[in-house]
Amino acid sequence: MPELPEVETVRKGLQKYVVGHKIQDVEILHPKIFEGDKSLVINSKITGARRVGKGLILDLDNKYSLAIHIKLTGQLVFRDKKTQNEPLSPKVGSVPGKFTHIIFDLDKDAKLYYNDMRRFGWIRVIKTDGVFNLPFFKDMGPEPFSDKIGSGQAHLSLKVFKNIVSKASTKIKPLIMDQKKIGGIGNIYANDALYKAGIDPGRPAKSLTPDEIKNLYNAVLSVMKLSLENGGASELSFVNILGQEGNYQNHTLIYGKTGQRCKKCGSIVKFFRLAGRGTYVCESCQH
């Protein structure tokens, strides 16, 4: 579930609360999550928070960076004297908690906790100028909104989107979720965007007409913009930097609505598996 809007929500929080702090120590409670030598980041100051696709980068003032991926259930929660009384979502519980695996001890009595119930996520120490040598970042496709937010990743303009879609024989849903082709789109927004654009997720990408491509492009931007405005979707474990939930899960168009009636035509929403992923479709609205 953490897709572009969720990860961007975390990035904004890191920028606001964590950037400017110095890392005094790193407590590694679960070694698998933290890759690299923690002594390379201790006593350095955090100078910036970037996002590339669904990945995060904390830049330090010593030419090193922390690359972070929260995968499905990762949480980054900041606490200091001012924020320690802010209510935490039940999805966090307490910090440190049962699923706290990494604790960054920051200056000014602040801490940044990394929680991850399923432990799929990772934090890597890497040289700042080597971030894009990591395959995950190197292979990231162009992104929606990168002209306005993000880190200078190539921009997914309509022209670029058309070029990607019109050439691919892959089914349209797995295509737009392929991070190498387009950065940031995951299952929730792929489902909602295809529904909004009235396109069958199983259509071969190159069968889409220019109008359909344009509609889908606008639908992707629209659902993600709404989610950004709502602080992301908190279906599973997602919370922002203060441990608070987003609200897009209450605005999904078709994601998670199996058996309910389509808001456009009243047909029953169907669920099936496409390329291994849960897929929701209104068969009378999506062609």
Add this chain to the structure above:
DNA sequence: CACTTGACCTGTCCGC
């Protein structure tokens, strides 16, 4: 090469 399946994990939900 494209595509599918399994692995990584654990909480939640459903049926019996």
Add this chain to the structure above:
DNA sequence: TGCGGACAGGTCAAGT
């Protein structure tokens, strides 16, 4: 009440 099994979704590795 409890137990087994399916399921959730991001990415990578391995298999077809």
